[in-house]
Amino acid sequence: GAGVSQSPSNKVTEKGKDVELRCDPISGHTALYWYRQSLGQGLEFLIYFQGNSAPDKSGLPSDRFSAERTGGSVSTLTIQRTQQEDSAVYLCASSEDTHQPQHFGDGTRLSIL
Amino acid sequence: AQSVTQLGSHVSVSEGALVLLRCNYSSSVPPYLFWYVQYPNQGLQLLLKYTSAATLVKGINGFEAEFKKSETSFHLTKPSAHMRDAAEYFCAVRPSGGSNYKLTFGKGTLLTVNP
Numbered sequence: 001g002a003g004v005s006q007s008p009s010n011k012v013t014e015k016g017k018d019v020e021l022r023c024d025p026i027s028g029h030t031a032l033y034w035y036r037q038s039l040g041q042g043l044e045f046l047i048y049f050q051g052n053s054a055p056d057k058s059g060l061p062s063d064r065f066s067a068e069r070t071g072g073s074v075s076t077l078t079i080q081r082t083q084q085e086d087s088a089v090y091l092c093a094s095s096e097d098t099h100q101p102q103h104f105g106d107g108t109r110l111s112i113l
Numbered sequence: 114a115q116s117v118t119q120l121g122s123h124v125s126v127s128e129g130a131l132v133l134l135r136c137n138y139s140s141s142v143p144p145y146l147f148w149y150v151q152y153p154n155q156g157l158q159l160l161l162k163y164t165s166a167a168t169l170v171k172g173i174n175g176f177e178a179e180f181k182k183s184e185t186s187f188h189l190t191k192p193s194a195h196m197r198d199a200a201e202y203f204c205a206v207r208p209s210g211g212s213n214y215k216l217t218f219g220k221g222t223l224l225t226v227n228p
Binding site for chain 1: 147149154155156157158159162203213214215216217218219220221
């Protein structure tokens with residue numbers, strides 16, 4: 001069975017541009033999570049979806065960050081007006097429900113020039 | 114509030130030697146605990162989990178961990194290291210009740226295995 005799929009695997013963009021990162025969770029997983037992994041901060045929780053709703057957006061660093069999920073499946077994390085401090089690996093995870101372990105994708109490595 | 118401390122950002126062992134990666138947690142409610150492994154340019158793979166059943170948990174690739182409430186620890190061990198075990202290992206905690214979805218990770222321990 002397919003695991004969590006993220007695209008692109010790598011993204012290089014100029015400061016000030018907008019970027020979209022995509023996550024395809026494991027089929028049937030109702031819960032979806034975004035994390036950010038950076039050298040200085042380690043692994044940080046960004047946002048959690050249950051179905052298409054995001055009950056917890058507390059980890060989003062600023063209003064430049066937003067995310068949505070459609071059809072209870074694919075999720076997109078959007079970063080507007082990117083800054084150099086946004087450079088990191090963005091990891092997506094999904095689980096059958098919040099009681100089950102989270103399964104991670106390989107991440108999107110984002111580099112802001 | 115919950116937190117995880119992994120003692121030692123870098124551990125180096127010889128092939129065939131015991132692997133011991135340390136993890137201590139702080140949690141205001143009984144926690145669930147996890148160990149994940151990350152190979153270069155890959156995501157996190159679940160090694161094992163503690164969810165209030167047996168305190169000695171066996172995982173994949175020959176790893177195991179023991180939950181010790183009195184010591185607030187969940188150390189990861191493997192009797193004999195293989196070259197393929199070289200990776201970064203993350204300990205994570207999650208509350209067992211309430212808003213129990215959010216994983217809090219330690220800073221990670223990079224394991225090097227020498228031939």
